[in-house]
Amino acid sequence: MSIQNVNNVTPTAIQQRHLIQIPDANFFSDFKTAYAHYQSASPSNPSTDAKQSPSTTSLSDVMGLTYTEMAAVRGTSANDQTAYAAILNRAYSQGGMKDPVAFLQSLTPQEQGIVQRAHCLADPINPATMSKEGAYNLLLPDGYQVDFDHDGIQEVGAGKSVTFPPLDAPxxxxxxxxxxxxxxxxxxxxxxxxxxxxxxxxxxxxxxxxxxxxxxxxxxxxxxxxxxxxxxxxxxxxxxxxxxxxxxxxxxxxxxxxxx
Known part of the structure; x- marks a missing residue:
C-alpha cells in the first residue's frame, strides 16, 4: 500500500512523506484484508491459535509506508495509530465512504479526536462544515487522497493541501x-x-x-x-x-x- 521503486528509484524518507495517490479499485478490500490479518495476530485476540503460524502483517502493512513515516514525524502515539486503523476499517466495512460526512458525525467525540490527531489538525473536526472531499480525505491514511473537483487542491477536513505531481499525472x-x-x-x-x-x-x-x-x-x-x-x-x-x-x-x- 505504497509507491515504491518507481523507475528503479527507491523513494527517500522525505519523498515518501509526500507521495500521494488516488485509492484504486482494490484499496478498500485490500485494507480490510490486511486489517483482518493484523487483528488476528493481535495478542489481545483470544481466538488466535498459538499452534498456527502467526500472521506477519504489521500495522505498517495495513496503513502504508507514507502513513507510517508521517506518524513517526508527528509523534502519533501507538494507541492513536491502532484506534485510527480501527475507525478506517469500520468506515470501509460499513459503507461509511458513501457518506463520509455522516460517518464522521456518527463517531464519538473521543473518536473524532483520534481522527483529528491522526491528521495533525489544529482544531477539533466539525463534520457539519466539511465538504464530501474534506470528510473523505480524513478517512484515508496519509499517502492517499481524492480531488473530486479536480482543482489541484485536496481538502482534508476544513484544511487544504497542494501536492505535486497531481493525482492523475501520467x-x-x-x-x-x-x-x-x-x-x-x-x-x-x-x-x-x-x-x-x-x-x-x-x-x-x-x-x-x-x-x-x-x-x-x-x-x-x-x-x-x-x-x-x-x-x-x-x-x-x-x-x-x-x-x-x-x-x-x-x-x-x-x-x-x-x-x-
Whole structure:
C-alpha cells in the first residue's frame, strides 16, 4: 500500500512523506484484508491459535509506508495509530465512504479526536462544515487522497493541501519527479512542488481555485510547462541571483530530460 521503486528509484524518507495517490479499485478490500490479518495476530485476540503460524502483517502493512513515516514525524502515539486503523476499517466495512460526512458525525467525540490527531489538525473536526472531499480525505491514511473537483487542491477536513505531481499525472511524470528531487531537502522539494503546481493551475487569488490551465493527465502539459519555465529563467537571468539561477536551471533541465 505504497509507491515504491518507481523507475528503479527507491523513494527517500522525505519523498515518501509526500507521495500521494488516488485509492484504486482494490484499496478498500485490500485494507480490510490486511486489517483482518493484523487483528488476528493481535495478542489481545483470544481466538488466535498459538499452534498456527502467526500472521506477519504489521500495522505498517495495513496503513502504508507514507502513513507510517508521517506518524513517526508527528509523534502519533501507538494507541492513536491502532484506534485510527480501527475507525478506517469500520468506515470501509460499513459503507461509511458513501457518506463520509455522516460517518464522521456518527463517531464519538473521543473518536473524532483520534481522527483529528491522526491528521495533525489544529482544531477539533466539525463534520457539519466539511465538504464530501474534506470528510473523505480524513478517512484515508496519509499517502492517499481524492480531488473530486479536480482543482489541484485536496481538502482534508476544513484544511487544504497542494501536492505535486497531481493525482492523475501520467506515470512518467511521477517517475521524473522522484528522480529529479531524489537528493533534495524537504524545504527545497516543497518549493519546487509549489512552482510546478503553479505551472499547472496558475496563482490562487482570494482563495478562488479553478481548473487546471492544461490537462493534468497528459504529459505534453508538463513538457510545455517546463519549457516555459526554462525560457522565463533565461529571460530573467540578469535579475536572478546566480545560485538560484543555477539551481533552477539544473532542476528544470533535469525535468525536461526526464519528460522527453
Amino acid at each position: 506515470e512518467q511524470v511521477k517517475q521524473a519527479w522522484l528522480t529529479a528531487t531524489q537528493n533534495m531537502d524537504e524545504g527545497e522539494m516543497m518549493t519546487y512542488q509549489l512552482r510546478m503546481h503553479t505551472m499547472l493551475y496558475g496563482i490562487n487569488v482570494n482563495d478562488q481555485t479553478g481548473k487546471s490551465l492544461a490537462p493534468t493527465d497528459q504529459i505534453d502539459s508538463y513538457r510545455e510547462g517546463v519549457d516555459k519555465f526554462l525560457a522565463w529563467l533565461e529571460y530573467t537571468k540578469a535579475s536572478t541571483p546566480a545560485d538560484q539561477y543555477a539551481r533552477d536551471k539544473a532542476f528544470f533541465s533535469d525535468m525536461k530530460r526526464l519528460l522527453a
